[in-house]
Amino acid sequence: MILYKKHILIAIVSIFIASFFTLSLSAAEEVEVHHWWTSGGEAAALQVLKKDLENKGITWKDSGVAGGGGAQAMTALKARISAGTPPTAVQMLGFDINDWAELGYLADLNNIAKEDNWDSVIPKALQRFSKYNGVWVAAPVNVHSVNWVWGNREILSKVGVKKSDLKTWDNFIKAAKKVQAAGYIAFAHGGQDWQDATVFDSIIYATGGRDFYIKTMIEQDTNAIKSATMRRAFDRFREFGNLLDDNFSGREWSQTTALVINGEAAFQIMGDWAKGEFVKAGKKPNSDFVCFRVPGTQEAVLFNSDQFAMIEVGDNRRDAQEAMAKAVMDPSFQSTFNVVKGSVPARVDVPNTAFDFCGKKGMLQLATANNNNTMLGSMAHGHAGKPAIKNAYFDVVTTFLNDASMSSREASSNLANAIFAAQE
Numbered sequence: 001m002i003l004y005k006k007h008i009l010i011a012i013v014s015i016f017i018a019s020f021f022t023l024s025l026s027a028a029e030e031v032e033v034h035h036w037w038t039s040g041g042e043a044a045a046l047q048v049l050k051k052d053l054e055n056k057g058i059t060w061k062d063s064g065v066a067g068g069g070g071a072q073a074m075t076a077l078k079a080r081i082s083a084g085t086p087p088t089a090v091q092m093l094g095f096d097i098n099d100w101a102e103l104g105y106l107a108d109l110n111n112i113a114k115e116d117n118w119d120s121v122i123p124k125a126l127q128r129f130s131k132y133n134g135v136w137v138a139a140p141v142n143v144h145s146v147n148w149v150w151g152n153r154e155i156l157s158k159v160g161v162k163k164s165d166l167k168t169w170d171n172f173i174k175a176a177k178k179v180q181a182a183g184y185i186a187f188a189h190g191g192q193d194w195q196d197a198t199v200f201d202s203i204i205y206a207t208g209g210r211d212f213y214i215k216t217m218i219e220q221d222t223n224a225i226k227s228a229t230m231r232r233a234f235d236r237f238r239e240f241g242n243l244l245d246d247n248f249s250g251r252e253w254s255q256t257t258a259l260v261i262n263g264e265a266a267f268q269i270m271g272d273w274a275k276g277e278f279v280k281a282g283k284k285p286n287s288d289f290v291c292f293r294v295p296g297t298q299e300a301v302l303f304n305s306d307q308f309a310m311i312e313v314g315d316n317r318r319d320a321q322e323a324m325a326k327a328v329m330d331p332s333f334q335s336t337f338n339v340v341k342g343s344v345p346a347r348v349d350v351p352n353t354a355f356d357f358c359g360k361k362g363m364l365q366l367a368t369a370n371n372n373n374t375m376l377g378s379m380a381h382g383h384a385g386k387p388a389i390k391n392a393y394f395d396v397v398t399t400f401l402n403d404a405s406m407s408s409r410e411a412s413s414n415l416a417n418a419i420f421a422a423q424e
């Protein structure tokens with residue numbers, strides 16, 4: 001009888017120990033990732049990350065919130081944090097990372113950053129956002145840039161647009177008019193504030209050059225924002241607006257890219273996440289589509305970088321979180337992931353071998369722009385100004401595009417006032 005009781009006791013204790021380990025292991029081996037990568041190309045890239053982590057024994061809990069540019073995902077994050085149920089890692093852009101770090105919600109990754117030498121392999125322009133007061137709080141997974149044009153090769157050759165027609169903004173507009181006259185959509189565009197602003201970033205650079213972009217977007221100098229050069233930029237934005245189709249309003253960016261992929265539209269001005277859609281559709285650079293810098297911005301890389309900001313979580317979730325941060329920074333992962341995402345690696349030591357024509361071009365341009373100080377943060381994607389400034393910019397740029405009666409003078413003065421009001 002005593003022996004029998006002893007066996008029962010041993011069995012209960014072992015069940016208890018086993019379930020304790022299973023519980024703590026499963027908690028330690030899961031990451032919940034909050035992101036807005038829900039288009040076809042984005043989801044394919046995310047799959048690369050998910051697989052990589054699964055191979056390392058880390059389970060993926062998905063928390064995707066649709067909406068290009070990430071505004072909806074950021075709103076959803078606030079709700080999660082205030083409910084006290086934070087995800088493990090969050091896709092975040094530029095100044096948003098600084099804000100969350102300032103509020104004290106982000107984890108300290110200094111140990112692994114030191115172990116893996118992040119200081120010397122991650123470009124300084126990204127470190128400015130990955131670190132807060134000297135503490136690494138985020139791991140950058142890519143470098144995207146917004147000043148790209150994606151073109152349908154067949155339409156361009158049918159209509160007779162040559163590469164030499166795509167060197168200056170004015171010639172670009174002439175080419176777009178030719179496309180429209182031939183019955184195609186000239187510019188595929190999705191009328192959402194962040195997409196409007198993505199285009200306007202490039203127009204500002206194309207119109208005023210590097211110093212003007214720095215003065216207006218990075219330094220937010222209100223006199224420069226009110227200047228004749230900004231008025232000219234709005235004039236150009238109006239020209240662009242006149243070359244859109246009737247259904248542009250509210251269209252998702254990936255549906256917009258599909259118009260170029262399917263041969264309905266000649267061009268889309270969009271960040272290189274658009275390339276992820278071409279790749280997903282099995283299209284090849286130079287034979288099916290062309291990629292070139294927005295005419296007038298050839299020397300510049302107006303960048304944004306998706307980083308995984310790591311949220312301060314309990315000890316039981318920290319191992320998996322650190323394993324994810326390490327995995328994201330692995331050079332061969334950065335190559336595989338960015339080939340699918342359309343972006344380029346967030347490390348300086350990743351070979352370009354696996355990248356296609358546009359990817360190789362993007363990597364070379366990034367290195368050159370970095371040396372020439374023409375690698376500048378995109379305002380539309382949170383890398384030039386704080387969120388309040390970015391939102392002020394969105395408001396004015398979108399209102400102008402949708403209100404044909406607004407003059408460029410009014411728009412530039414509204415922009416100067418809105419940015420001034422948003423400054424701290």
Ligand code: BGC
Pocket residue numbers: 036042067068069070093144253273304305306381
């Ligand atoms: C992100 C990209 C994303 C795009 C569209 C950008 O802000 O950096 O990763 O693909 O938004 O959703």
